[in-house]
Amino acid sequence: MLTTSATEPQAFKDAVRTQWNQSAKGWNDHTAQIRVWLRQATEAMLDMAGVARNSRVLDVAAGAGDQTLDIAQRVGPQGLVTATDISPAILTLAQDNARRAGYNNVQTLVADGELLPFEPASFDAAVCRLGLMFFPNPLKGLQELHRVVRPGGGVCTLVFSRPEKNPCIGILMSTALKHAGLPPRDPYQPGGLLSLGKPGLADELFRSAGFRDVATTVLGAPFRLPSARHYLEFIQSSASPIQQILGKLDAAAAQAAWSEMEERLDQFTTTDGWEGPNELLLTAARR
């Protein structure tokens, strides 16, 4: 599906929606680990977007709503968080999680981030945590954020940085492609996990969308888990392109690929468990 992103954006988005519908439960089941992994980045993202008490905040590609609940806590009962996502299944989990946590200031709406169903200047701030890189046309997504945030409002997005700084993604991808007999892929391919990691690209897109005061902060965010096997379980239960590639192999061939990945990922095993290096980009701007 990744090869179709530039030429057939609608087919690409349909595939993304289907995958996240299927992986919604898996992503939600890993909330505790994701929460620890992204805690510092999430706090920084909300600070940089200017999410404050009583704000009206848009959360794009909200997934199962982990960061949505943090926003709900920050804005308080007089504020409002609108969580949107292209996948209805994962957004239902976000709504359930908000209800269970007792937040009445969260609303959810299924929406493509490149086509937001809101009036201009509807929000004080907007965030997008690990979502924008999946958009076939991220500029369109940013133009939409620019339209729906009020003048002076803040926006902050979080995406993966360069391939060299996110080596586990490269290991997974190269192993999967090799076992599937496919050629290597450009890591910066639109719609891929690392598509917005090229230095300077996010800033350029924000400026092209009309934002001012654009700045990107680089943040190390190692993913700490008990073992490489736990990381693979996380990958297997979330909607990754790796699943797409290996899904075409028979069970034994897919298992051989997973085993080789585990072997290669073992290089990140430490005396305290497993620590996969990751680097993230927080891009903040003002409308």
Ligand SMILES: C[S@@+](CC[C@H](N)C(=O)[O-])C[C@H]1O[C@@H](n2cnc3c(N)ncnc32)[C@H](O)[C@@H]1O
């Ligand atoms: C890695 S998850 C991140 C979820 C959540 N923000 C988090 O950090 O836990 C990526 C999310 O992006 C959503 N997504 C992908 N493409 C999208 C699009 N074009 N519009 C809206 N959401 C999209 C997926 O459905 C998925 O829920």
